[in-house]
Amino acid sequence: MDPVRIAVVGMGKIARDQHLPAIAGDSGFSLAATVSPHDPGVAGVPHHKSLDALLAEGPPVDAVALCTPPQVRYELAAGALKRGVHVFLEKPPGATLAEVAALEARAERVGASLFAGWHSRFAAGVAPARAWLSDRTVKQVSIIWREDVRVWHPGQAWIWEPGGLGVFDPGINALSIATHILPRPFFLKAATLMLPANRAAPIAADLAFCDTAGAPIHMDLDWRQTGPQSWDIIVETDAGTLKLSRGGAVLTLPSGTTHSEDREYAGLYARFSTLIRTGRSDVDTDPLRLVADAFLRGKREQVEAFEE
Structure with a gap:
């Protein structure tokens, strides 16, 4: 089975410290592109300043990991799901409970996987x-x-x-x-x-x-x-x-x-891979509800x- 071509959107501290190493260490994924209006990206990897530009111009991606602040994540996730692209939401999954529920419903309609990634659960x-x-x-x-x-x-x-x-x-x-x-x-x-x-x-x-x-x-x-x-x-x-x-x-x-050693993000990407392969989503909002x-x-x- 070919690796899932994934783009990392938002190239801040969590993306560089955790997501990029986890993707590099998982044979089920290949880093296809990065997206950030400010960060220059990774040497040798296609880079765009917006997710719209990536989705319009390529390279083709099967999934995106959204590492942006939660306040702007809904529009990015909705745009990716509209094209049938699987979405990994860094925690918290959104700025409101209602927008996460809307994304979950959209993912189900289009048949894409949506994953709310609570990394601490994989400690x-x-x-x-x-x-x-x-x-x-x-x-x-x-x-x-x-x-x-x-x-x-x-x-x-x-x-x-x-x-x-x-x-x-x-x-x-x-x-x-x-x-x-x-x-x-x-x-x-x-x-x-x-x-x-x-x-x-x-x-x-x-x-x-x-x-x-x-x-x-x-x-x-x-x-x-x-x-x-x-x-x-x-x-x-x-x-x-x-x-x-x-x-x-x-x-x-x-x-x-x-x-034990830190394997949280390795666990997250293993879970995301399983969800994509089996055509399922995992969108638990219980922690966000308590907040x-x-x-x-x-x-x-x-x-x-x-x-x-």
């Missing part, structure tokens, strides 16, 4: 954590996701604009894991969002969730942490404590700790201005 410890929790009773959950925005999102003004999610851009990674591993659905009870005086999106948040059996789930998000970063999920159960750390790469169970609920129900508090 090494996530699948075994899900399996271990499947027959346990969860008593309480603590999620601590604290990092330094200057390190991970330097100069990315879009992330502070409406639709950019602010601290929920990394926080949604934690929610993508939690919604995947916890055995029961959960929902928001209360939230406080801390917004810098000069920004439209929060820099920190404190959230209280509850699962359908009443177990409390507390989430602490902060983009102001310097030094060691914290990406931890701790689940207290009737059989002891489970901890996922380093964003899901390290799993600690009562029986011991396992460490939307936080903006819907959360109390706002103004904090000091944030400057790069």
Whole structure:
């Protein structure tokens, strides 16, 4: 079977750090083109300044990976799907739930695959954590996701604009894991969002969730942490404590700790390949729904201005 000819649209940090190496390492894909109005692309690979130009002028592509900010992703995805091109949506899959639903319906109509890629779900410890929790009773959950925005999102003004999610851009990674591993659905009870005086999106948040059996789930998000970063999920159960750390790469169970290398994006592209081969889509919006609920129900508090 010939490799899927894929174009990467949006050549920012996530595309260069993760998507390009993952594509290069997967024999099921070949990098056919890149698209960016500002970045010059990759040596030896055709480059266009817009997706419309690529689709009109070639080279031909079977799929696109959209690595742009979410606020502009709907039009790009809709244009690709209109031509029957498979679409990989970097997280979050869109700026609103309604636009993602519209894309899912369009993909089904045209027979193309649409993939909402939650990369943290492919961290090494996530699948075994899900399996271990499947027959346990969860008593309480603590999620601590604290990092330094200057390190991970330097100069990315879009992330502070409406639709950019602010601290929920990394926080949604934690929610993508939690919604995947916890055995029961959960929902928001209360939230406080801390917004810098000069920004439209929060820099920190404190959230209280509850699962359908009443177990409390507390989430602490902060983009102001310097030094060691914290990406931890701790689940207290009737059989002891489970901890996922380093964003899901390290799993600690009562029986011991396992460490594994980062293979998140390799897992994403393997999944995308399977979806294309089998004619299916995978568009889970549960993490984005919880973030939307936080903006819907959360109390706002103004904090000091944030400057790069």
